[in-house]
Amino acid sequence: MGDVIRTDGAVPGRNVGEYFRLQRWEIPSAPGGLPELAGRTPVDDHQRGAGGGLRTGGLLTSVDSIGGMLSGLSVQPQWIVTTSIMASISRLSHRGPLRLRARVLRRGRNAVVTGLDVVDEGDRDLPVASVTMTSAVLDPGGMELHFDRPIHSAMPPPAADPQGIEEFFGIEPGRGAVTRLDLADHLRNPWGILHGGAVAALADVAACRAVAADRAGGRDGPGDGTANGDWRGDGGGLAAGDMVIHYLRPSRVGPVEARCRVLGGRDGRTLVRVAVYDLGADHRLVDLASVAVVDA
Amino acid sequence: MGAAGYPPARHLLSDLGIEAESIAESDTLARIRATPHIAAADGGVRAGVLATLVDLVGGSEAMRAARPDRMVTADLTLQIVRPAVGPFVEGRGRVVRRGRTTLVIEAGVFDVSGDGSEATAGAEHAPPAAWATMTFAIHAGNQSKASGDEGPQLPARWSFTGAGLEGPVVDALSLSEAGVDGDEVSMPVREYLLNSFGAVQGGVMALLGEVAAIRGFERAGGLGGVVVTDLQVAYLATGRVGPIVSRTMVRGGDGPGAAGSRRNAVIELVDEGEGGRLTTVINVGAVFSGPPAGDRP
Numbered sequence: 001m002g003d004v005i006r007t008d009g010a011v012p013g014r015n016v017g018e019y020f021r022l023q024r025w026e027i028p029s030a031p032g033g034l035p036e037l038a039g040r041t042p043v044d045d046h047q048r049g050a051g052g053g054l055r056t057g058g059l060l061t062s063v064d065s066i067g068g069m070l071s072g073l074s075v076q077p078q079w080i081v082t083t084s085i086m087a088s089i090s091r092l093s094h095r096g097p098l099r100l101r102a103r104v105l106r107r108g109r110n111a112v113v114t115g116l117d118v119v120d121e122g123d124r125d126l127p128v129a130s131v132t133m134t135s136a137v138l139d140p141g142g143m144e145l146h147f148d149r150p151i152h153s154a155m156p157p158p159a160a161d162p163q164g165i166e167e168f169f170g171i172e173p174g175r176g177a178v179t180r181l182d183l184a185d186h187l188r189n190p191w192g193i194l195h196g197g198a199v200a201a202l203a204d205v206a207a208c209r210a211v212a213a214d215r216a217g218g219r220d221g222p223g224d225g226t227a228n229g230d231w232r233g234d235g236g237g238l239a240a241g242d243m244v245i246h247y248l249r250p251s252r253v254g255p256v257e258a259r260c261r262v263l264g265g266r267d268g269r270t271l272v273r274v275a276v277y278d279l280g281a282d283h284r285l286v287d288l289a290s291v292a293v294v295d296a
Numbered sequence: 297m298g299a300a301g302y303p304p305a306r307h308l309l310s311d312l313g314i315e316a317e318s319i320a321e322s323d324t325l326a327r328i329r330a331t332p333h334i335a336a337a338d339g340g341v342r343a344g345v346l347a348t349l350v351d352l353v354g355g356s357e358a359m360r361a362a363r364p365d366r367m368v369t370a371d372l373t374l375q376i377v378r379p380a381v382g383p384f385v386e387g388r389g390r391v392v393r394r395g396r397t398t399l400v401i402e403a404g405v406f407d408v409s410g411d412g413s414e415a416t417a418g419a420e421h422a423p424p425a426a427w428a429t430m431t432f433a434i435h436a437g438n439q440s441k442a443s444g445d446e447g448p449q450l451p452a453r454w455s456f457t458g459a460g461l462e463g464p465v466v467d468a469l470s471l472s473e474a475g476v477d478g479d480e481v482s483m484p485v486r487e488y489l490l491n492s493f494g495a496v497q498g499g500v501m502a503l504l505g506e507v508a509a510i511r512g513f514e515r516a517g518g519l520g521g522v523v524v525t526d527l528q529v530a531y532l533a534t535g536r537v538g539p540i541v542s543r544t545m546v547r548g549g550d551g552p553g554a555a556g557s558r559r560n561a562v563i564e565l566v567d568e569g570e571g572g573r574l575t576t577v578i579n580v581g582a583v584f585s586g587p588p589a590g591d592r593p
Contacts, residue, residue, distance in 0.1 A: 083398065086579060087579075090560045110433070111397075111433065113530055113577075115577060126548060131579075132371070134431070242528075246392070246393075248392065263427055264377040265377060266378050266379075266583070271427060288392055
């Protein structure tokens with residue numbers, strides 16, 4: 001008999017979902033249909049970015065949690081692993097809380113596609129993001145996941161010692177357009193691999209830093225997005241908007257390193273290619289992302 | 297490239313005049329002439345045509361990498377960094393990861409001259425005009441034996457040459473209005489638009505999504521000259537019967553629609569002939585490039 005994880009949808013411990021105080025509830029399906037899943041995250045001040053709202057990396061962490069859980073529920077007793085997220089961001093400034101609603105768009109033998117809408121519940125349900133995520137169906141092996149249905153978990157209380165997103169995720173600036181993340185235990189999902197939301201948070205921070213580094217290089221060097229290697233500033237005043245992430249391979253060892261290339265921009269947006277490597281696993285490429293960085 | 301007899305004599309790919317080349321085992325490029333018939337409001341090649349170009353690049357690459365297995369496009373993203381104005385526009389793709397059931401490819405889009413050199417002077421390693429990614433789903437062991445004339449170890453060139461477009465590429469889709477208020481777009485399924493598997497080509501679906509989004513943005517208000525810069529396309533099912541009809545949800549954006557302000561929309565494409573089956577979901581990002589041409593001083 002393998003391990004049994006019994007959960008109401010919230011995994012025990014001060015994990016990623018608890019950090020964003022993510023509340024979840026299932027919307028039962030009509031007979032023969034697939035369930036939907038909803039969530040709510042309050043947008044605490046220490047999680048806000050330069051855009052005035054929840055940082056996009058943080059938003060996609062909640063998206064990954066809700067969409068991933070719905071995808072998993074739709075294929076039980078099998079489970080899933082996220083393979084891609086495509087996020088179109090309509091608004092960077094939020095009052096909060098944000099409400100998420102996920103539905104299954106397609107359930108195939110090997111993959112599940114989920115669509116999510118995010119609105120600002122505190123501001124007339126204005127649209128915040130439209131996201132499509134794809135998950136690969138996997139055999140859970142000896143692990144048995146049990147959920148009390150319908151899913152319902154209350155919003156966790158505020159943290160007594162609030163940490164900023166970079167601190168919680170262990171994200172630290174490297175040199176120039178390089179940013180690192182330590183793969184701490186609280187960032188692992190039940191399979192022991194880096195949470196997809198942590199990759200989104202890393203891509204967010206790394207891309208903003210890369211644009212700032214590129215601009216600094218424009219004054220002091222070539223400004224080609226890869227130079228100015230001694231620069232160690234932050235991405236203050238910049239915010240991540242649209243983001244695409246391909247989860248190519250699991251990150252199990254760490255630290256993981258985001259290496260960015262600024263591709264150019266138009267109309268106040270700068271596109272950054274972010275390649276993420278697991279340094280502890282022979283520096284292999286684990287994720288490939290693109291982030292549209294905007295001046296906040 | 298493609299199954300024997302594909303594409304037929306009259307086909308969108310031929311009228312676009314796409315030329316392609318496999319330059320290494322894991323690198324493919326394809327080129328198209330930038331003409332006014334495929335231009336967006338800012339003068340660059342429109343996003344849906346670039347999506348068609350990179351889908352062809354990615355599909356060629358995936359076909360080589362996945363053989364003898366068959367593959368279909370599962371998702372495609374395209375982000376335009378600056379207008380792609382030519383004289384030619386070239387897509388260059390490479391495999392990022394080949395797994396058991398999926399294959400991920402990234403592609404850049406570059407302005408090049410007629411001889412294939414970078415169009416921007418002194419820009420040997422110029423940044424791309426657009427960047428794209430694609431995921432292909434692999435289906436075991438059923439790629440047609442006639443599916444490719446490019447051996448995986450041999451350089452190969454091919455081209456689709458037709459009569460050329462007689463007008464704007466959108467006219468070639470034979471679109472009509474649909475929906476209660478005529479606010480949606482309907483596209484018949486014709487051989488002219490099909491891929492080698494007999495379904496509407498993925499790039500054509502992206503182009504239809506671009507058209508539907510622009511229509512939605514214009515009807516929602518704002519100054520004219522809408523340019524789609526971002527496409528995030530999820531292919532859920534093939535469109536085989538038709539007509540393919542759009543459902544547009546404008547998701548807002550910043551500003552009142554002034555020049556430089558952005559808009560977002562979600563476009564769903566359903567196959568009416570298949571009982572309204574949802575085939576494609578497209579997240580679209582766009583920018584207002586300025587007043588409509590007729591209002592400019």
